[in-house]
Amino acid sequence: MIINFDNSATTFPKPTYVRKAVASAVEKYGSSGRGGHYIASETSKAVYSARETVADFFGAEPENVVFTLNCTHALNMAIQGIMSNGGHLIISGMEHNSSARPAVKLAHDKKITLSVAPIYPEDEKTIDSFRRLIRNDTKAIVCTIASNVTGQILPYHEIAELCRRNNICFIADGAQACGIINVKMSDGINILCTAGHKGLYGITGTGLLISDGKYKINPIIQGGTGSSSQSLVQPDFLPESLESGTVGVIGIMSVKAGIEFVKNIGVDRIFRHEDNICRRFISELRKNKNVTVYRSPSAEYVPIVSFNINGMKSETAAQILANQGYCLRAGFHCSALAHSLLGTDTGTVRFSPSVFSREADSVLLANAISRIDKK
Numbered sequence: 001m002i003i004n005f006d007n008s009a010t011t012f013p014k015p016t017y018v019r020k021a022v023a024s025a026v027e028k029y030g031s032s033g034r035g036g037h038y039i040a041s042e043t044s045k046a047v048y049s050a051r052e053t054v055a056d057f058f059g060a061e062p063e064n065v066v067f068t069l070n071c072t073h074a075l076n077m078a079i080q081g082i083m084s085n086g087g088h089l090i091i092s093g094m095e096h097n098s099s100a101r102p103a104v105k106l107a108h109d110k111k112i113t114l115s116v117a118p119i120y121p122e123d124e125k126t127i128d129s130f131r132r133l134i135r136n137d138t139k140a141i142v143c144t145i146a147s148n149v150t151g152q153i154l155p156y157h158e159i160a161e162l163c164r165r166n167n168i169c170f171i172a173d174g175a176q177a178c179g180i181i182n183v184k185m186s187d188g189i190n191i192l193c194t195a196g197h198k199g200l201y202g203i204t205g206t207g208l209l210i211s212d213g214k215y216k217i218n219p220i221i222q223g224g225t226g227s228s229s230q231s232l233v234q235p236d237f238l239p240e241s242l243e244s245g246t247v248g249v250i251g252i253m254s255v256k257a258g259i260e261f262v263k264n265i266g267v268d269r270i271f272r273h274e275d276n277i278c279r280r281f282i283s284e285l286r287k288n289k290n291v292t293v294y295r296s297p298s299a300e301y302v303p304i305v306s307f308n309i310n311g312m313k314s315e316t317a318a319q320i321l322a323n324q325g326y327c328l329r330a331g332f333h334c335s336a337l338a339h340s341l342l343g344t345d346t347g348t349v350r351f352s353p354s355v356f357s358r359e360a361d362s363v364l365l366a367n368a369i370s371r372i373d374k375k
Helices: 016-028 038-058 071-082 097-108 123-133 156-165 249-265 267-285 314-322 336-342 359-374
Strands: 065-068 088-092 113-117 138-144 169-173 191-195 207-211 291-293 305-309 329-331 348-351
Touching: 016 038, 016 249, 038 065, 038 207, 038 249, 065 071, 065 249, 071 097, 071 138, 071 169, 071 191, 071 207, 088 097, 088 123, 097 113, 097 138, 097 169, 097 336, 113 123, 123 138, 123 156, 138 156, 156 169, 249 267, 267 291, 267 305, 267 359, 305 314, 305 359, 314 329, 314 348, 314 359
Parallel strands: 088 113, 088 138, 138 169, 169 191
Antiparallel strands: 065 207, 191 207, 291 305, 305 348, 329 348
């Protein structure tokens, strides 16, 4: 039997509702915005309906919803688009490489200046670290809502307010938060980037960039948009300016269905279910003195748990557990900054449940970890 506790990478399994939506899309739809015939027209209507579903879920306008390939694609468009004319950028010390790498690349090429804000378990210290780095030329702050390594929730409401007071664009990475906690554009977010295949239960190859329309995002890709085709200049309005090429209609339909699935259950209910599993798992792990759990009592967390068996490489532990049917992710989780902060030389083993996970299975996993340690 295979038990998946690697849902921070991609939720698995997908809801039946999502699987049926994908099958239906394959049968019914073609290209959106490419022609006035029946298939194109029906596809365009379906894609716009999906924009409305996303917009309603996050409190945005449909025309400000941009469909992307994944969260990395969205973050690159946001960061490079906002910083295209230079300036000072601040990122958090817990950023995923999808934010950190484009930021460092821009700084390395001397197109921008870059600062990294240290992150602490205490929110006030984290907020102050951002506040101290703000300069007259600070153009944007990029901050993950929740760490993909430990699950720590950063004080994004307060960081958003810092940005508002200083006329700074706030770019939020919601990959580990959307669908798990109630993230809204009204939280003060100017640009929200997230994955469609994680907490929103869509298929892989899906992501979202959602703007409040305040800051112009210069496109980093130009091409066919289905509008203004007679012009050789990229359209300057959303969503077309950031959606060059044929959009992934099948994936978009999966995200629409996934959001409807999440709304039907309720975000708060999903969080409670997954959080209860994590709390039980941590309780069982802490019976073992040779297991380190990377959580602080001073911080709040989404349902993610990173741990290590002392004296064992994280990859070794995860492989032993995989041989017993447990799917977890080990290593550095594409997040060099977070692991540098934690001081984890060989990474960690990451546990992340989904709405389909069972508390009993987390206890079985903890028992399996205990047996590894005894051996």
